[in-house]
Amino acid sequence: MALTERDRAILDFERSWWSESGPKELAIRERFELSTTRYYEVLGELLDSPEAMEHDPLVVRRLRRLRDRRRRERTEGRVAERPGL
Structure with a gap:
């Protein structure tokens, strides 16, 4: 599915x-x-869209890394809060 004008504008906004x-x-x-x-x-x-990756791969990769790091931190934080796991 092609990116909309708004989708491209959002990616451009995230760049700067x-x-x-x-x-x-x-x-x-x-x-x-x-x-x-x-x-x-x-x-x-x-961020999960191949079209977004095609439009601006640097921004999409950077934002995916941030998202993945935040998810990992939340998950690790929950495990650390529950001793014995």
Whole structure:
């Protein structure tokens, strides 16, 4: 399935959002008219898309690494909280 214009804009935004003034959450609401929760749901779906990888492989790989690290930290944190596992 081809990327929509919004999908490409989200990937482009993730490439350089830190160069903009103001908080990221505010930029997300203003630019995409999405709540931050919905934005990250859409972004998560994009990261699993071959079309997104084709559009911007560096951004997609970087965001996948971050997502995987966060998941791993959450999982390891739960195991560490429960002694004997």
